[in-house]
Amino acid sequence: MSIAEPLPRYAEIRRALEEKILSGEWPPGHRVPSEHDLVAQFGCSRMTVNKAISALAAAGLVVRRRRSGSFVAAPKSQETVLEVHDIKAEITGSGRAYRYVILDRERRRARPEDLARLGAARGPLDVEALTVLHFADERPFVHERRLINLAVVPAAAREAFAASPPGTWLLEQIPWTEAEHIIRAENAGADVAHHLAIARGAACLVVVRRTFQAGATITAVTLTYPGERHQLVARFSPATR
């Protein structure tokens, strides 16, 4: 049982509208009463009503158009909030011992496939290419292949990554403004299988993440998790977004 807390007025109004929408009483395309009407109905000021509807608009439940009014939005594709943790934080956060090893490191002029991975169309570019293996309680946890754009993060060339792995270090160095994830399944190749101590051909969850700042790609990383031991969890409720 939930406690009957005194909801703020705007939340109350929001709930009331949300209920109509989620219950299907107001189908997509249905016009929500105007702010003026709701003011009369709920006996409060327009600002309060506005706050309620604006919140619904921000949550994507309604679309607002000047002069026309507010309308129940078409059912969107299901969106879900996917949490992708920093690996070091993910492991230490669950009380396991964390360790990492840099398997390979090379500074080079970006090759065509590097440019493709970074999603950068243009020109000559220097990158730092790293291969890292992360352990949780001394068991291989994830295999990481990373490219760092040295045009954006020149300091990466001088960093030894002794204290923190590249991903964690980068997070501390520069904040990202945009990220893109691609998630797929792959059979483990010989090399990855060896490092992760799994059978060749075992299913792996592959997460490719590109991180951007002001349009420029900061880094592109391919994380390969043993499929049997890892899963991503995502949760979503449109009402509380």
Next chain:
Amino acid sequence: MSIAEPLPRYAEIRRALEEKILSGEWPPGHRVPSEHDLVAQFGCSRMTVNKAISALAAAGLVVRRRRSGSFVAAPKSQETVLEVHDIKAEITGSGRAYRYVILDRERRRARPEDLARLGAARGPLDVEALTVLHFADERPFVHERRLINLAVVPAAAREAFAASPPGTWLLEQIPWTEAEHIIRAENAGADVAHHLAIARGAACLVVVRRTFQAGATITAVTLTYPGERHQLVARFSPATR
């Protein structure tokens, strides 16, 4: 180049604060100036400043505490908006021919493993268990195993699923209020491999989705995609959340 549009005042203030946070000038834990101070600094009313900071709080960039002030939030786990489309819409939306086959169907009293899949702890429950295969351009696209809670959707027992597959039908029937996804990689078993026309042991992307309404589980579905032919894409930018 972006056009120099006249930003509303509150957005301007929001940007200014955001810039301090994202640039690292204000590290996590740093105290944001009080609304009163910002009013003086920006020469606007407190409501305007409040709107700006409240938006940042809603985006998770700051945490607000009465009397104490507003503080830059600890760097969250990276959250990403994952779009999971309705399968029928996903296929037809990309111009491919869509078809589905119901491989198996059974109405039964929920077994212990069914209850576990639904995440329902309590009692006797009737479920509709379906196995569906979806095709895109006559090629197997995804294998679906679904349980429908008949206590919530009794109509599912009388539905033939002739016009729409169960997932699409359910979306039309009852709106969900919460969803949970689990994503992992698995090697294809004999049965799934056969239906998807892939090699046994091939890596598959498995998405398990549970959908709730007001606490009760509506449906639990396990979608198995051929790993080589499917991937999930997710994009995120904190500034525009």
Next chain:
DNA sequence: CCGTTATTATTGTCTATACATAATCAGCCT
């Protein structure tokens, strides 16, 4: 020194009002 109480700073919510902006509508002129 400790516990209680009063003060105060800060955010949370709300009102009433105002003007701006955009889109629609009706009417008018050509």
Next chain:
DNA sequence: AGGCTGATTATGTATAGACAATAATAACGG
């Protein structure tokens, strides 16, 4: 009919002020 114009309507943004809720801090009394 076609197009221009102005009125209307609904939302977008902003202001100034008010009171409530909360928690940190200071003042006080034992």
